[in-house]
Amino acid sequence: MSVKVQIAEQSFDVGDELASLLKIAGETAGGVGAFVGTVRGGDGLLALTLEHYPAMTQRVLTELAEKAAQRFNLLACTVIHRVGRLEVGEQIVLVLTAAAHRAEALDATGFLIDRLKTEAPFWKLESFEAGHDEWVKPRAADDSAAARWS
């Protein structure tokens, strides 16, 4: 089993990441679950700036990926999260999970994205056209989504 965790300012290429995941997963893989998070526009939003706590982020994401790998029998798993300023429409986060069967791959993807939202120390600052900035408030729905996997 192989886990790749990356935190970076630059974007990622989903095709390249998928190809490298499949190569690592090998011939027993039956499918890959994927989630790509993007900056959602609306209400005059221009961009997000993602702040994080580097040492803790790396540790939490690696632990979550390893937990997912064990719980859902993954063959390989990739988690990439961007930081810094991201314009509307840009990619923020990538979760890829390779498993022998689809249920495990899809469940592992849901587990990772739901738990990452409430456990990994990232914070989003929204910048609006009107010129003001606002920290994103945590949503109760995110806590319930994360709790599904406890």
Next chain:
Amino acid sequence: MCRMPLLVNSRGTVVESVQAHSSVITVLYFSAVRERVARSSEQVPLDTQIPVSVLIERMCAHDPALSGVFNGPDIVRVAVNCHLAEADTLVSPGDEVAFFPPMTGG
């Protein structure tokens, strides 16, 4: 970077730490908490092991901005050495303590 204890006993209590002879802790602030206290980090004197709750009381006693953060309506999370902590989690000299709002990544 987070500094981890070298040795813990069976109850998880630190019996020897990498920074056993240090008499300060590093405190980090992130996101809205960082903005409200107007700094991202500082060294705070600490020569004995105390719970997070006592550390917060001590720090707030002579820092109105910090007191405003902890006594305000918004939730503040605490991490000790990169692990989410509770009010009764023990902080030792040499530790890294971080204060921040609930996470909003993904």
